[in-house]
Amino acid sequence: MQHTYLKSLWLGLGLFCAVHTTAQESVALFPLNQVTVTxxxxxxxxxTDFNYIQDxxxxxxxxxxxxxxxxxxKAESYTNWENTGLDGHTLGHYLSALSMYYASxxxxxxxxxxxxxxxELQKVQQANGNxxxxxxxxxxxxxxxxKQGHINAGSFSLNDKWVPLYNIHKTFAGLKDAWVFAEKPEAKTMLIALTDWFIGVTKNLSESQIQDMLRSEHGGLNEVFADVYQISGEKKxxxxxxxxxxxxxxxPLSANQDVLTGMHANTQIPKFIGFERISQLDHDQKYHQSALNFFNNVVNQRTLSIGGNSVREHFNPIDDFSEVLSGEQGPETCNTYNMLKLSKMLFEDTANSGYIDFYERGLYNHILSSQNPKGGFVYFTPMRPGHYRVYSQPETSFWCCVGSGMENHTKYNELIYAKHKDALYVNLFIPSQVSWNEKGATLTQNTDFPEVPSTELVWSSKKNVQTTLMLRYPEWVTAGTLxxxxxxxxxxIAGTPGSYIPIRRIWKNGDTIKMEVPMHLSVEDIPDQSGYVSVKYGPIVLAAVTGDANQDGLFADDSRGGHVASGPFLPLTESPMFVTEKNENILNKIKAVSGKPLEFSAEDLIQPSAYKHxxxxxxxxxHEKRYAIYFKKESPRGLEKMQQTLAExxxxxxxxxxxxxDFIAPGExxxxxxxxxxxNQSHTGVNQNRHWRDATGWFSYQLKNNDKAAKALRVTYFGKDANRNFKILINGKQIANPKLKGGKGDVFFDVDYEIPADLAKSSDILKLRFEAELGSVTAGIYGVRLINVAID
Incomplete structure (x- = not known):
């Protein structure tokens, strides 16, 4: 018997008599071992995922x-993130993925x-002895x-270590999943012992010290601790x-205050998953309201058509998606991994099909798309028209999105079905079979969705069973056409889009339901309404291949920036656009390709002419192509003006x-x-949607001086920073001693500093340091750029 991971987790199984917790249950999910994707x-x-894991x-x-x-x-450590400070973070994901795959x-x-x-981990725990x-x-x-109360926390570090709380959360989660899904009792024992160790380390810290620690990224620690509570029944x-x-x-989020702009997106999402988990177990409305408001904010105001969000890992302003469209670091896969997790939990609490609509959007258009069918996971999915994605490799790539990526593709069966008392919910149209053990029945779903917009459900049972099937009426189906x-x-039927159709009857072996769920084309504006649109067919986001040239680093090496598609941009003026009269319906010019389901042409709509086909x-x-998901919508008269502005x-x-x-965005x-x-004694923040870092002490970076080409350093400041006296050093040698007076006003400005030739030619790595003078503070540094041109 698999231990079901959901709000009703472990309850009713007759295994843990000491557990007295109950959950605010609306629906329960079926255990992974009762649902098979066929x-x-x-x-x-x-x-494909499991083959990658085995490598x-x-x-x-x-x-x-x-x-x-x-x-x-027994073997040398992997490289990349695995030996540069985040050592060990991948193993927890690996254990979670294996456990879910085995359960499935x-x-x-x-x-x-x-x-x-x-x-092996048992040996580790025994050797540590605590x-x-x-x-x-x-x-x-x-x-x-x-433990001694010496805490130096920053957004991305804790006591000079790279997000150690985030790191150890992966170990907690891996052990928990090995118990919940793979049913390994030794995992439960190790998990509880590890949690008791953590309590011992932190028990004497004050609340303010704990909250100070939590400024550092810490994953979903609160969620996993709540899970341990339900496993053990111990309130501690x-x-x-x-x-x-x-x-x-x-x-602030419980009060529906939007404080998210500029925040590192995937640092925040797991916190709200934890809030919702606590709410499920403790009925604390504040925790639930915070999670709900966060979900609504992100989904309704910050989410792109594929279900992803953020740029360069951070939440962009809700009224300005220009950086999302212009850069190469679009939505991060980890974000959607976690947003789907939150939507699943909110669905469990409410049985609201709206959460399934979002889950389906992210599942098909971001998660499924984030794995190369030949193997390899995607970190960023650029939204810039004509750009491309980079894929991981087993021997080189150990990013966060590789870890969550290994999990993503092992649990496609988690939300196809749900149940409540004598009702079975059919949520997703995926070929599968569910065993409803309480009813002695199975339901088999046969479908070629989305290639064919229909599904067939076949009931099997030895005895006749009176019950209700709740069939999802998707929001993307036009009313009256299902x-x-x-x-x-x-x-x-009386159902409407965005609801469930209840079919209650005495079900007999062989009873069959067929649902036709017609799909239609739709156009979705980018959230800031800036004139870029995405085309969908039903829930499926449509995109176009724009070429395959100059996809530098298509398969990542083990460099720290190997996950970024750093190849040349396709100029936006040359990218495909939708050109039509303002009042003309774009959809009238998009035609289905005969004999090819889910393919469409728009010859009379797309410009430049090189892309009309x-x-x-x-x-x-x-995959392995440059593509366009968003298209600028323009009238013929507006096209020339727009192209001129973009060209400049x-x-x-x-x-x-x-x-x-080389370039650094400080504070990100x-x-x-x-x-x-x-x-040391450094701080970060956001001003006018731009990140900065300053220090009353110092901070430093290692700049990549490729080909020893650097000639100058360009630093971006804010005009109102006053009384900022500091030094700029490279490889220990002072190259400048800025003293900012704050007289330039409410603007950002650049200053170039010459790098002595002997210093620039000395190394492929230049250690840049900003150091405050005694009693002062460095300027807020908004950008650092190593350039290959001399100062005039």
Missing amino acids: SGVFKDAAL LNPDRLLNPFLREAGLKP TKDTKANALIIYVLA GYIGGIPESNTLWSEI YLDLAKRFSEQALLN KLYLNGKLQN LILQPFYKI KQKAEAYLRTITV QQPESDHGIES
Whole structure:
């Protein structure tokens, strides 16, 4: 019997008599081992994922854990994020993915890997002797400092370590999933011991110290602690979950205050998953309201057509998506991984089909599209027309989106069906079979959706069963067009889009339902209404292939920036656009391609003429190509003016890219991590939607001086920063001593500083340091650019 992970998790199984917690249940999900995806793109994606997982060497993933426990590793650690500070974070994802895949398929190879990894982690926990399991570099020193109350927290570090709370959360989650899904009792034992160790480390910290720690990215610690509470029934774990809930997010979002712009997106999403988990177990309305308001804010105001959000990992202003459309670092896959998790939980609480509509959008258009059918996961999905994505490789790439990516494609069966008392909900149109053990029945779904807009449901049972099937009426189906046949007879239905159609009867073996869910074309504006649109067919986002040239780094190496598609941009003036008269309906010019489901042409709509023969097709089918998801909508008269404006902007952007040797966006997590950020008494913030970093002490970066081409350093400041006296050093040598007076007003401005030739030619890595003079503070640094042109 699998332990079902949902609000009714572990309840009613007769296994944990000490558990007295109850959940605010509306619907329950079926355990993964009771739902099988039988064919189609999702089954193929799961197999591709498992093949990728099998290409990983568990001993290399285990290396940091053995090392920190004083044991001899069996293999060298992987590189990339796995040996540059986030050592060990991948193993938790790996264990979660294996556990869900095993639950879904009973694959013996997956089971063997789970057993092996848990046995090695048991050795680690025994060697540590205190319950600890972790691969964080210099673990003993870090946790000793924290236990003693010595805390130096920043958004992306804690006591000079790269987000160690985020890191160890993956270990907690992996152990929890190995118990919940793979039913390994040793995982439960290790999980509880690890949580008790964590309580011991933090029990003497004050509330303010805990909240200070939580400024550092910490994943979903509050969620997993709440799960341990439900596993064990011991309230101390719920107390721990609440203690590790960040009040700076809980309070404003519970009051529906939008404080999200400029925040690192995936740092925040897991916190709200934890809020909702606590709410489910403790009925705390404040936690639920905070999670609900956050979900509504992100989905309704910050989400793109594919279901993703953010630019360069941060929430952009809700009224300005220009950077999303112009840059190469679009929605991060981890964000959607977590937003789907939150939508699933909110659906469990409400049985509201709107959460399924969002889940379906993100599932097909972002999650499914984020894995190459030949293997490899995507970090960023650029929204810039004509750009491309980068794919991971098993031996080189250990980003966060590789970890969550391994999980994504093992659990496509998690939300196809749900149940409540004697009702079974059919949520998604995916070929599958569900075993409803309480009723002694199975329901088989046969479908080629979305290629064919229909599905067939076949009931099987030895005895006749009176119950209700709740059939989702998707919001994308036009009212009155859905047709439902029971045993071949057309039924009168009263349902409306965005609801469920209840069919209650005594079901007999072989009873069959057929649903026709007609899809139609629609156009969706980008959230800031700036004139860019995306085309959908039913829930499926359509995109066009624009070429395959100059996809630099298409398959990532192990460099810190290897996940970014850094190849040349297609100029926006040359990208495909929709050109039509203002009052003309775009959809009238998009025509289905005969004999090719889900393919459309728009020859009379698309310009420039070089692109008039583009085919609109499901984005999830496009790989290893440049593509366009969003199209600028223009009238013939407005096209010339728009192109002139864009051309001037792009000329400046192209020149800047030409002279740039390296660039850092201070205050943003990944750019700083990729450049080896170090700091003392340093702070970050957002001003006019731009991130900054300053210091009363100092901070430093490692700039990549490729080909030793640097000649100058360009630094971006804010005009009102006053009384800022500081030094700029490169490789320990002072190159400037700025003294900002604050007299330039409410503007951002650049200053170029010459780098002495002997210094610029000395190394491929230049260590840049901003250091405040005694009693002063550095300026807020908004941009750092190494350039290859000399100062006039």
